[in-house]
Amino acid sequence: MKLLTLNFLTCAVKTCKTSASSFPLHPRDSELEIVEAEINVQFLQNILPRLMWEELGGLVNELGLPSLPPTAPLPSALVESKLQAPESDTTGLNIEKLEVPSQVARDLHRVLLETCIMSGGLVCGNCGHEYKVLEGVANFLLPAHLV
Amino acid sequence: MSRPEDNLPPDLFYNDTESHKYTTSSRIQKIQSSMTYRxxxxxxxxxxxxxxxxxxGSGLSGEILSNSASEGTPGGPHIWIGFDISSSMLGIAIxxxxxxxxxxxxxxxxxxxRPGTFDAAISISAIQWLCNAETSEESAAGRLSRFFNGLYASLRRGARAVCQFYPKNEQQKTMVSSAAVRAGFGAGLLEDDPGTKNAKTYLVLTVGGGDLDG
Ligand SMILES: [Zn+2]
Incomplete structure (x- = not known):
């Protein structure tokens, strides 16, 4: 499970729906893996305003990963311009301004889309229910009395 | 032909053998992918x-969502989160x-x-399962209402969801779409090839009372 997903996932237990502490879920005994994926800057720009940055920072700390900056980057910080000649230009003289993913975007991509919880548990801060994660898949099936 | 959802709940029906059969049948794959594009x-x-x-399921639609616009996926590549009740199906996706x-x-x-998480939702050949309550403690109406209420809240304002499903009869079609409307969705039913054995039903849902234009 990607950390991106954890920034949106809440406890599924019926009585937790109205409780603020049912989000975010807290990882327990997690085993992490980096699963490389192609960077998608447009997606990052789209999702950025919807992230709960403080909770993402908390999650990263709980997992013992390098801390995030205190505030979320602006969508404009995700790209930078680079001056270079297009590949088709053999003279190297026709320099163009290209938009490429910035280091900020690559770091965000690494945290949100490449850092995955492969096993462990996700614990609700309100009811204490633990959702098991196996092979990267979280088990959200609930016994009938909690639905 | 007996409908799988009339016999067993999906987690029992899609055991390893059935999941494998479902995923490797090229006819099913072709139908699934054309419905995903639709x-x-x-x-x-x-x-x-x-x-x-x-x-x-095994990620047949998801693979299409992950494709780029130049590979034929409008607006792609998208990032998706999928859930399924069958661990065998998920095993194949893994x-x-x-x-x-x-x-x-x-x-x-x-x-x-949390509220407003998704830009869109898609469901291919799944939600007819919601009409089957498996134990006496739960009713089909309760399952449909929990699903549509949860889906409505998890979508952004202005978002759309499209659920292709196989209603057993007219009554089930009405039961599903009225459950969606009760949850707050603007809902329309679209049918491709109506009246034929290839008939396909799409429930097109909008959040925020927007008009349907497609
Ligand atoms: Zn809880």
């Missing part, structure tokens, strides 16, 4: 989005190393995401 065309996505795939995140979850128990 659903995508109804979603009107223009840029990379966060999409929920309800009943993602083997295929699909790019989306997978969860073992029952749509009839709700959609556990």
């Amino acid at each position: 659903a995508l065309s109804l979603l009107h996505l223009t840029s990379p989005s966060l999409i929920l795939d309800i009943g993602c 083997e295929k190393e699909v790019e989306g995140d997978l969860m073992l979850a029952d749509a009839g128990q709700g959609v556990p995401f």
